[in-house]
Amino acid sequence: QLQLQEAGPELVKPSETLSLTCTVSGGSISSSDYYWGWVRQPPGKGLEWIGNIHYSGRTNYNPSLKSRVTISVDTSKNHFSLNLSSVTAAETAVYYCARTYINGWYLESWGQGSLVTVSS
Amino acid sequence: SYDLTQPVSVSVALGQTARITCGGNNIGSKNVQWYQQKSGQAPVVVIYRDYNRPSGIPERFSGFNSENTATLTISRAQVGDEADYYCQVWDSSAAVFGGGTKLTVL
Numbered sequence: 001q002l003q004l005q006e007a008g009p010e011l012v013k014p015s016e017t018l019s020l021t022c023t024v025s026g027g028s029i030s031s032s033d034y035y036w037g038w039v040r041q042p043p044g045k046g047l048e049w050i051g052n053i054h055y056s057g058r059t060n061y062n063p064s065l066k067s068r069v070t071i072s073v074d075t076s077k078n079h080f081s082l083n084l085s086s087v088t089a090a091e092t093a094v095y096y097c098a099r100t101y102i103n104g105w106y107l108e109s110w111g112q113g114s115l116v117t118v119s120s
Numbered sequence: 121s122y123d124l125t126q127p128v129s130v131s132v133a134l135g136q137t138a139r140i141t142c143g144g145n146n147i148g149s150k151n152v153q154w155y156q157q158k159s160g161q162a163p164v165v166v167i168y169r170d171y172n173r174p175s176g177i178p179e180r181f182s183g184f185n186s187e188n189t190a191t192l193t194i195s196r197a198q199v200g201d202e203a204d205y206y207c208q209v210w211d212s213s214a215a216v217f218g219g220g221t222k223l224t225v226l
Contacts, residue, residue, distance in 0.1 A: 039163075039215075047155075047163065047206055049215035060213040063121065096162055105210055106153045106168035113162055 002026040004097050006114035013120050018084040022097030022111060029078045030055045035100040036073065036080045039107070040093040048093075052100055053080055087118045122211035124218035131224045138194040140221045142207030145188065150209040152190040154183060157220075158203045166205075167192060197225050 008020035022036070029036060037052025037060075051061035053071045061069050065084070073080040084091070094113040101108045125143040132138035142152065152170050155163035165174055167183035170190065180195045194201055202225050207218040 037215075046204075046220040047157075047208075047217040049208075049217060052215075062214055104168045104172065105151060106165045106174075107155070107163070107208075107215075108165055108174065110162035110164075 002099070002109050004099065004109060004111035006095060006097050006111045008114060008116070010114075010116060012087055012116060012118050014088055014118055015086055018082070018087050018091070018095075018116055018118070020082045020095055020097075020114060020116070021079050022081070023077075023079040024099075025078070029073060029080065030075045032056075033102055035060075035102065036071075037098055037100060037107075038071065038082045039096045039098055039110075040091075041096070041113075042090070042093040050082065050084070050095075089118050092116065092118045122209065122216050124207055124209065124216055126205075126207060126218040126221045128219070129222045129224065131226055132194070132197045133226050134199065135196055138197050138201070138223055138225075140192045140194075140205050140207075140223065142190040142192070142218050143188055144190075144209065147188055147190050147209065148186045150185075150211070152183065152185045153208040154181075154192045155206045155208065156201075156203045157206065163206065194223070197223075199225050201225055 003025045035052040038050040053059045068085045070083040096113045097111040098107040099109040154167040157163040170185040171183040182193045204220045
């Protein structure tokens, strides 16, 4: 049973960098069939895709966030990470990690989500 | 950027059929996914590639996509179907979500 678990600070100051890690258990991150990515959801609002990464290192980013986002993968630890720089209060959200199955291109497994608050 | 438009809310009587639309420019040329998100939970895919159901999703959920509108249909609506529903497409290797539709079962 695949599980994804987000981890990282719950509180980040404005203008600083938000960093989260998603640990994958019950499956290998080094499978060619999947991309691993991040989606966020501000309280009471809709879903926004941030980006994803293949274990080979290939990345795709939301154009509106691309200049501030870095997603990386560590196959030895079976986890991947998100760095989002220069955050503002408007980026307070639940951040989900999710796996995309390339045979169908849908986000088929999700973490439970991690609420990150941006505030001084 | 590619925009997807969904109604904010849809209501359906218990046991009746609910239809949730997702509008986009020539969306019929793209593959559409639908996600169900219940309160306080992570989203779950209910339809992928326009009309395909992942294992475990009831046959009551179906999808159709043509021209400028994709539609998620939920037959014999149940109280347990109350949730937010999001459509999603890929545009130049980036995922785009619709704004979401809150389904209420009366």
